[in-house]
Amino acid sequence: MGIAPEAQVETVAPHEARSPAGAKQIAKDSLIGKRIAKLDAPDKASGKTRYIHDMNLPGQLHAKILRSARVHARIKRIDVSKARALPGVHAVITAADVPYQRPLGVGKDHLPLKSDRVRSLRDEIAAVAADSPEIAAAALKLIEVEYEDLPPLFDAAEAAKRGAPLLHEGKEGNVAMTFDYAHGDLAQGEAESDVVIEDTFQLHYVTHCCMGVSGVIAEFDAAGGLTLYSQTQVPFLHKREFADVLGIDPGRIRIIQPPIGGGFGSKLDIYPFEPIAIFLARATRRPVKLVFTREEEFAVSPTRQPVVLRLRSGAKRDGTLTFREVETLHDNGAYTSWGATTPFVIMQTISSLYRVPNCKYHTSAIYTNNPYAGSFRGYGNLQGTFAVESHMDKLAEALGIDPLEFRLRNAQDPGEVTGQGMHFKSCGFKDCVRTVASRSDFQRKHREYRAQWGKPGRYKRGVGIASMLHVGGGAKIYPSDGCGTILKIDDFAHVTLMTGASEIGQGSETVLAQLVCEELGVPLDAVTVVNNDTDITPWDVGVHASRTTFIAGNSAIGAARKAREKIMAAAAKVTGHDAAVLDLRNGMIVLAADGEAIMPLAKLLRSLHFSDKAELVMTTHYYEPPSQHQDKGFKGDVSAAYAWASQVIEVEVDTETGIVRMKHVWGAHDVGRVLNRLGIEGQIEGGVVMGQGYALTEELVIENGATRNPAFRDYKLVTAPEIPEMDISFIETLDGEGPRGAKGVGEAPAICIAAATANAIYNATGVRIYKLPFTPENVYRALHAQGACERSTAGSGQ
Amino acid sequence: MSPKVEISFTLNGTERTVAVAPDMSTLAMLREVIGLTGTKYACGEGECGACTVIVDGLSLNSCLMFAADCDGRSVTTVEGVVDTPVGERLRDAFVQAGAVQCGFCTPGMMVQAKHLIDSLGASLDREAIKRGIEGNLCRCTGYVKIVDAIAAAAQPKE
Amino acid sequence: MTVDTYVAPKRLDEALEAMRGGRATILAGGTDLMPQSQSGKTPLGRRLVNVRRVAELHGVVLANGALHIGALTTISELMASELVRRHLPILGEACEHFASSQIRNAATLGGNVCNASPAGDTLVPLVALGAAVELASKPNGAVSTRTVPLAEFVVGPGRTRREPMELLTAVLVPLPAAGSVQRFYKFGTRLGLDISAISLGLAAVREGRTLRQVRLALGAVAPTPMRSPGAEAALEGRPLETGVIEAAAAAARDDARPISDVRASAWYRRELVHNMVKRMLTDVAEG
Known part of the structure; x- marks a missing residue:
């Protein structure tokens, strides 16, 4: 199946059903699996959508933050008097002005405004609210800070050594977080092995690059209630966080999420700029808007952090995996955000992507004076999959087994429970592998390209395969992984769906509307989704872990089914037919057997509303997935369903320059069921290209704690002419728990790309590269070191 | 503060006279002086295309253009583009092709697409579209559906 | 400093008059001036x-x-110019790789030359083509002009021999002789929107298998775009054979004086110069 749109997109259906004069019989129709245009797209394409950047409140002030000029230092003195005196400045605050502030974030290891010590160049020291951003910026330059430098730590391995200075009191060894996991008997696994390999993989810094830069607007009402216009991906958890940091009642915090210009995991934690804007709003009694510049966004946003991952793997001669042992070192940066917890996901790939009888895993995240690490689409899985799938290729080669055959021999089947306790109720893994292999002609190409090794020629082609396992039915990392829905239907059969799930561009709003249409038999334009205001919408854990379609979808279906029951009971009473013979189609109550229209749904609803026993159709539903919180040893079924994908990538390597061109990507995704084909293709295409950037072009260069390339000029996102041809297949395993059988897919497409590319470069050149990204210089160096570059010259690699 | 420069120009078909600081960008003028927020700031250095506008028939990065240089010229923003027949076709095509996700790059893409269609017409094939939008970054879509949308809009409907 | 006077003259003598007072900043396309200011x-x-x-x-x-x-000819106008396409194909080719469509529509040739970036996209082909720049000023009421070879005009990153009251009015490129061979190469993973890690421009006159009047310009490997005297000497008047090509490529690599920066290491830039000069000359020999 090609990716170009073949079918006509479903747009909003005409409303003939609401004037039933002509229409007598209505056939059963379904939107599931069709190409449904996003509900928010027309406004976005017209420039009408108002993001935070486009909003201005009356009386609003503009804020800027002063950040540390030193990577690691004591603050000896701060003098803000000149800044305060600048005309147009309304407030200048330092930690001394907000004695009530409390530590924030995942590690609760720093204050929004640092008081006596800075540990990275992004550390917030002071903030200004002024009449304009220009005045606020000018005021920052008038703030005097005196530092006393402390010894910096830029290397996680150095920081972990005995005797290294401690960045946080009480954090011995500068350890921010560790994860240990094991199943089986490693020694026995090793004893049974015919082949054992060990390699060290090096992963690099990247960052999200949301096109909309970070921003917030904070406003207090006269009674002390806070309204925050925020881009957060986790509004309800955020309320509690803010209440903790600010020392105010969470019930007095209202979070409104204007449309968000990209998330990708960057907005899962609370970062200092939001509390700082709130402090300023409190200090000035005015609304305060704080928006980053792009340079600030690069320098201050969370990163996907560098990891050194040592992997040992073993297998028997017959192609059975025997064990895996992993040790990783994560550069945590100066403070602990979600990045420190990504080993939780790497662990799943190590233990459960393939059947591994014996497994041992140790990771540590170590504090340094570098930028700190957050969560980013894939959450550790890109890194883990790169290592595991590189090893699958190497083991297959060492055993003399076809790489595809080797993978299939160790792949999981439906129904299996892994050593870690994950239960794969639906599992299309093998179908994914076979589908991409056959669509890409993988085995033939793999043989033929390999036969070209050592032969002359500037350009070398190669193919590589990689697969991934990721949560597809939520992730129970909090005591709850649920989502609430409130649904109401008005007198005109218009449905308002209030969901806790946030839209960040991924299209959840549209999918939820589709699922409601399916239950209530109303056209798509009869549904409005409200998803951006904590005072209105019910609780939800947030947009992460590819969970929204699955969790919020099930929640929406639950609320819609309750509404349907009410409607059908009333319809039976009003029409005199048994409810069992009735159906709802296109806004009409019909006879299920032949679709004969009996009465408009709107008319029925009005009759309920205006009767002497007046009743409105309003329902609520809360969905909690049947997954389990893992035990202390990280065993348990963390998700209600798991998603699978395999990708084959074909590359062309220019051996004279090291440039790797991604020519073609074949992907097969077990998504449970396609709900909105247009939306899911978009998720996959976008994820593939984000993975391409991770593999080939993107690198945040951090030197001595400073970001060297804080601009798109040198932080290279993939541009349109560079994208590969794509061929995407869907494996529909119809998950029993999923909404209409669907599983999550948001993160999956980005996960395998670096791994498959590494394998493709090897297939093209015979050179295996263990260090990302595969930029021209890195690839050229690797080829040069192994004498595999065309026309290279003698010369040192520096 | 610098003395302001009074300029007159045509904005989306209407004559406008405004006073701007000589060092102000066209992007800042559109968003902050005039209040048209469809044109987006995403980098301020001409690297991302989110602020693309059409000036005298050519697409430009409004973040790189001095507002004073708009004097006597004709400026079209996304708000003006969608009022044209080509712009309507583009908007519908972006919606139907699934070319919009977070939507932040979309206005710039729409304006650049209008420029491409106006200058290349029906000869605008997929490769030319990809080259034509290489100055417009998108982090969500992977560009495929944006190319689909522009290709569809480039072919006038019967 | 704040701007106290903004003028938008329509005639050259008005522009030069406006610059007489000194401390004037010239605005053309604005694509470099805006972010830099x-x-x-x-x-x-x-x-x-x-x-x-x-x-x-x-x-x-x-x-x-x-x-x-x-x-003031914009990069887009250069690409569309029949004269440029016919006589200076490598200038047109460099323009193809210049930034993005939006920037090509605004950026001017004069601006790109005066910005004097070591990686300036038009500079390398212009140096290879032996271009000169024309500068005008109005020192005492009358317009006077002078011409400076481009290779001498650019003296360092962002620095030129333009005097504060001078305006660069034109770039003059001698018509290449019959038998002209021109080649351009810009290293990058992208077709455009890339700051080159290196670029190369070659202009010569071919006589049979031999090149004469060879000019080989290198970009982004020194503080200014430079010519490679070693490579030019190795090529001049010799048949393009494997040994000659290898010698020229090695000489170009040795002539380059690159730095290591966030875009590439010095070692890699030298490797690229070698490999791409060799590739370029091999293509000429085979073409």
Whole structure:
């Protein structure tokens, strides 16, 4: 199946059903699996959508933050008097002005405004609210800070050594977080092995690059209630966080999420700029808007952090995996955000992507004076999959087994429970592998390209395969992984769906509307989704872990089914037919057997509303997935369903320059069921290209704690002419728990790309590269070191 | 503060006279002086295309253009583009092709697409579209559906 | 510093008059000036002289054996110019790789030359083509002009021999002789929107298998675009055979004086110079 749109997109259906004069019989129709245009797209394409950047409140002030000029230092003195005196400045605050502030974030290891010590160049020291951003910026330059430098730590391995200075009191060894996991008997696994390999993989810094830069607007009402216009991906958890940091009642915090210009995991934690804007709003009694510049966004946003991952793997001669042992070192940066917890996901790939009888895993995240690490689409899985799938290729080669055959021999089947306790109720893994292999002609190409090794020629082609396992039915990392829905239907059969799930561009709003249409038999334009205001919408854990379609979808279906029951009971009473013979189609109550229209749904609803026993159709539903919180040893079924994908990538390597061109990507995704084909293709295409950037072009260069390339000029996102041809297949395993059988897919497409590319470069050149990204210089160096570059010259690699 | 420069120009078909600081960008003028927020700031250095506008028939990065240089010229923003027949076709095509996700790059893409269609017409094939939008970054879509949308809009409907 | 005067003259003598007071910043396309002034790298002077409306600075004409390219010719206009396409194909090719469509529509040739970036996209082909720049000023009431070879005009990153009251009015490129061979190469993973890690421009006259009047320009491997005297000497008058090509490629690599920066290491830049000079010459030999 090609990716170009073949079918006509479903747009909003005409409303003939609401004037039933002509229409007598209505056939059963379904939107599931069709190409449904996003509900928010027309406004976005017209420039009408108002993001935070486009909003201005009356009386609003503009804020800027002063950040540390030193990577690691004591603050000896701060003098803000000149800044305060600048005309147009309304407030200048330092930690001394907000004695009530409390530590924030995942590690609760720093204050929004640092008081006596800075540990990275992004550390917030002071903030200004002024009449304009220009005045606020000018005021920052008038703030005097005196530092006393402390010894910096830029290397996680150095920081972990005995005797290294401690960045946080009480954090011995500068350890921010560790994860240990094991199943089986490693020694026995090793004893049974015919082949054992060990390699060290090096992963690099990247960052999200949301096109909309970070921003917030904070406003207090006269009674002390806070309204925050925020881009957060986790509004309800955020309320509690803010209440903790600010020392105010969470019930007095209202979070409104204007449309968000990209998330990708960057907005899962609370970062200092939001509390700082709130402090300023409190200090000035005015609304305060704080928006980053792009340079600030690069320098201050969370990163996907560098990891050194040592992997040992073993297998028997017959192609059975025997064990895996992993040790990783994560550069945590100066403070602990979600990045420190990504080993939780790497662990799943190590233990459960393939059947591994014996497994041992140790990771540590170590504090340094570098930028700190957050969560980013894939959450550790890109890194883990790169290592595991590189090893699958190497083991297959060492055993003399076809790489595809080797993978299939160790792949999981439906129904299996892994050593870690994950239960794969639906599992299309093998179908994914076979589908991409056959669509890409993988085995033939793999043989033929390999036969070209050592032969002359500037350009070398190669193919590589990689697969991934990721949560597809939520992730129970909090005591709850649920989502609430409130649904109401008005007198005109218009449905308002209030969901806790946030839209960040991924299209959840549209999918939820589709699922409601399916239950209530109303056209798509009869549904409005409200998803951006904590005072209105019910609780939800947030947009992460590819969970929204699955969790919020099930929640929406639950609320819609309750509404349907009410409607059908009333319809039976009003029409005199048994409810069992009735159906709802296109806004009409019909006879299920032949679709004969009996009465408009709107008319029925009005009759309920205006009767002497007046009743409105309003329902609520809360969905909690049947997954389990893992035990202390990280065993348990963390998700209600798991998603699978395999990708084959074909590359062309220019051996004279090291440039790797991604020519073609074949992907097969077990998504449970396609709900909105247009939306899911978009998720996959976008994820593939984000993975391409991770593999080939993107690198945040951090030197001595400073970001060297804080601009798109040198932080290279993939541009349109560079994208590969794509061929995407869907494996529909119809998950029993999923909404209409669907599983999550948001993160999956980005996960395998670096791994498959590494394998493709090897297939093209015979050179295996263990260090990302595969930029021209890195690839050229690797080829040069192994004498595999065309026309290279003698010369040192520096 | 610098003395302001009074300029007159045509904005989306209407004559406008405004006073701007000589060092102000066209992007800042559109968003902050005039209040048209469809044109987006995403980098301020001409690297991302989110602020693309059409000036005298050519697409430009409004973040790189001095507002004073708009004097006597004709400026079209996304708000003006969608009022044209080509712009309507583009908007519908972006919606139907699934070319919009977070939507932040979309206005710039729409304006650049209008420029491409106006200058290349029906000869605008997929490769030319990809080259034509290489100055417009998108982090969500992977560009495929944006190319689909522009290709569809480039072919006038019967 | 704040700008106290903004002028947008329509005639050259008005523009030069406006620059007489000194401390003037010239605005043309704005694509470099805007980010550089906003970041503080190039603060604006007291006078901002927008020359974009000066009619004399537009257009490409062929006269007296040279192409006379007005300083305000945009990169898009260069790409569309029949004269450029026919006579200076490597200039057109460099323009193809220049930034993005939006920037090509605004950026001017004069601006790219005066910005004097070691990686400036048009500089390498222009140096290879032996271009010169024409500068005008109005020191004492009358317009006077002078011509400076481009290779001498650019003296360092962002620095040129332009005097504060001078305006670059045109780039003059001598018409290549019959048998002209021109090649351009820009390293990058992208077709455009890339700051080159290296670029190469070759112009020569082919006689059978031999190249004469060889000019090989290297970009982004020194503080200014430079020629490779070693490679030119190795090639001049010799048949393009494997040994000659290898010697020229090695000489170009040795002539390059690159730095290591966030885009590439010095070692890698030298490797690229070698490999791509060799590739370019091999293609010429085989073509």
